Amino acid sequence: MTExxxxxxxxxxxxxxxxxxxxxxxxxxxxxKVLWVLLVVLLPLLGFIIWLIAGPRSAKA
Structure with a gap:
């Protein structure tokens, strides 16, 4: 299970x-940007999910 x-x-x-x-x-x-990065770093799973839904996207569109 550890693996x-x-x-x-x-x-x-x-x-x-x-x-x-x-x-x-x-x-x-x-x-x-700083607030989003802090959210992702401090709450890895929840921060990623929130970013995926509402976060800023890359400028290369």
Whole structure:
């Protein structure tokens, strides 16, 4: 069972890194970027889900 949670943790880490890169590359203001990154870092799963629904998107559209 430890391997499953380890794999899940790794997947969550990759998704959080993807979210942070997307946040930093977005056209949002610096203050909003900092708040979004803090949310994703402090609450990895919940922060990622909230970002996925309502967060700023990357500027390359």
């Amino acid at each position: 499953v949670s380890g794999i899940g943790g790794f997947i969550l880490l990759v998704l959080d890194i993807w979210a942070i890169v997307s946040i930093v590359g977005s056209s949002a203001s610096t203050g909003k």
